[in-house]
Amino acid sequence: xxxxxxxxxxxxxxxxxxxxxxxxxxxxxxxxxxxxxxxxxxxxxxxxxxxxxxxxxxxxxxxxxxxxxxxxxxxxxxxxxxxxxxxxxxxxxxxxxxxxxxxxxxxxxxxxxxxxxxxx
Amino acid sequence: xxxxxxxxxxxxxxxxxxxxxxxxxxxxxxxxxxxxxxxxxxxxxxxxxxxxxxxxxxxxxxxxxxxxxxxxxxxxxxxxxxxxxxxxxxxxxxxxxxxxxxxxxxxxxxxxx
Numbered sequence: 001x002x003x004x005x006x007x008x009x010x011x012x013x014x015x016x017x018x019x020x021x022x023x024x025x026x027x028x029x030x031x032x033x034x035x036x037x038x039x040x041x042x043x044x045x046x047x048x049x050x051x052x053x054x055x056x057x058x059x060x061x062x063x064x065x066x067x068x069x070x071x072x073x074x075x076x077x078x079x080x081x082x083x084x085x086x087x088x089x090x091x092x093x094x095x096x097x098x099x100x101x102x103x104x105x106x107x108x109x110x111x112x113x114x115x116x117x118x119x120x
Numbered sequence: 121x122x123x124x125x126x127x128x129x130x131x132x133x134x135x136x137x138x139x140x141x142x143x144x145x146x147x148x149x150x151x152x153x154x155x156x157x158x159x160x161x162x163x164x165x166x167x168x169x170x171x172x173x174x175x176x177x178x179x180x181x182x183x184x185x186x187x188x189x190x191x192x193x194x195x196x197x198x199x200x201x202x203x204x205x206x207x208x209x210x211x212x213x214x215x216x217x218x219x220x221x222x223x224x225x226x227x228x229x230x231x232x233x
Binding site: 035044045046047050058059060061062096099104106107108110111113 | 121158162170172175181217219223225226
């Protein structure tokens with residue numbers, strides 16, 4: 001049974017960098033595109049970006065200038081960095097895995113979510 | 121970006137009755153080479169991550185009760201709950217995975233009438 005466990009810094013101040021890591025347990029790490037998705041409190045879901053085992057990335061153009069997703073193959077982990085945060089970046093951040101390695105697939109495995117408030 | 125628009129924003133249905141949620145995409149999410157619609161439905165309960173219900177517009181995820189069904193093609197899709205149960209109270213989202221950036225509908229809040 002594949003599980004995703006995520007962690008990272010909690011409360012941030014404006015202009016700081018958000019950093020989260022997601023570890024993959026119990027399944028294959030290679031072959032998949034691993035995604036980050038966020039959800040502001042009481043609002044909908046926004047896809048941030050994805051990375052595959054080889055380090056190839058795709059980002060949402062709305063965040064591309066501030067986002068970096070990286071991979072640690074030796075530990076089956078991938079990470080999200082979002083720089084220069086503002087209050088608008090306050091959200092629950094999820095890591096997620098698609099159904100298959102084919103890419104362009106629905107997300108069947110999700111991390112538990114991490115609430116990251118941004119406040120001065 | 122493909123814009124996903126759900127209707128209604130909220131819905132109240134009596135227990136045992138049918139619930140229907142619609143989703144419209146701003147462009148077709150049907151891939152002609154494999155005749156598949158790149159459309160998924162999720163259920164999200166408070167404090168939980170979304171749970172995948174339906175993918176390829178109409179394929180039920182393993183373990184999802186058969187009262188949940190998906191239909192539609194191209195740009196217009198529907199999630200139907202045939203007989204509403206108390207545990208179905210949640211927010212439902214559609215999502216296109218036809219191309220990046222993957223996008224979600226704004227959500228439909230389903231309540232008991």
